[in-house]
Amino acid sequence: NAGVTQTPKFQVLKTGQSMTLQCAQDMNHEYMSWYRQDPGMGLRLIHYSVGAGITDQGEVPNGYNVSRSTTEDFPLRLLSAAPSQTSVYFCASSPTGDPGFGYTFGSGTRLTVV
Amino acid sequence: GESVGLHLPTLSVQEGDNSIINCAYSNSASDYFIWYKQESGKGPQFIIDIRSNMDKRQGQRVTVLLNKTVKHLSLQIAATQPGDSAVYFCAENYPGNTPLVFGKGTRLSVIA
Numbered sequence: 001n002a003g004v005t006q007t008p009k010f011q012v013l014k015t016g017q018s019m020t021l022q023c024a025q026d027m028n029h030e031y032m033s034w035y036r037q038d039p040g041m042g043l044r045l046i047h048y049s050v051g052a053g054i055t056d057q058g059e060v061p062n063g064y065n066v067s068r069s070t071t072e073d074f075p076l077r078l079l080s081a082a083p084s085q086t087s088v089y090f091c092a093s094s095p096t097g098d099p100g101f102g103y104t105f106g107s108g109t110r111l112t113v114v
Numbered sequence: 115g116e117s118v119g120l121h122l123p124t125l126s127v128q129e130g131d132n133s134i135i136n137c138a139y140s141n142s143a144s145d146y147f148i149w150y151k152q153e154s155g156k157g158p159q160f161i162i163d164i165r166s167n168m169d170k171r172q173g174q175r176v177t178v179l180l181n182k183t184v185k186h187l188s189l190q191i192a193a194t195q196p197g198d199s200a201v202y203f204c205a206e207n208y209p210g211n212t213p214l215v216f217g218k219g220t221r222l223s224v225i226a
Contacts, residue, residue, distance in 0.1 A: 092157075
């Protein structure tokens, strides 16, 4: 099925561990982004990419790295997890950087850092 | 003590009534606005959008109103149904193909 696929759906990490949240889309969308969602805080942008090889920081980039080697994939890396990174993470894609074409969201990854 | 910001504003509506969800946006230069619906355990889904050159747009059972003077956006849902229970977010787009900026959300609870 076409759409945005996020893996894993759930993850528990210990403080200091590293991991990569995967995001893949099969719609040939140029634009991809990562948001985190905390209770009562809405969605906050972590990083985004307007195309393969191009990434940029969002509102809350600290503690996260991204790369975009292909159009399809946009992984989010936590190099040294902290309890403050406990959150639900959403990946979104769009045909272009113009939100007027609509964002498609994945179903999210719920991350707990203990 | 209670942490600020943990609790979403909640709107409780009787089934069949109309719902109005409000949003104050931050940037007077924003030129595009979207409402998203997020059901429990799922990602946000597009409901309706509006550009800044309009003040009203209607969809199926939903209407978005834009008041640029006071930077206010509202989503009206007609004949609210139990399936409308969700968290609703407004999002604004600054000019120049920048990423969407989301509001904090409102929880809609439909009472059957």
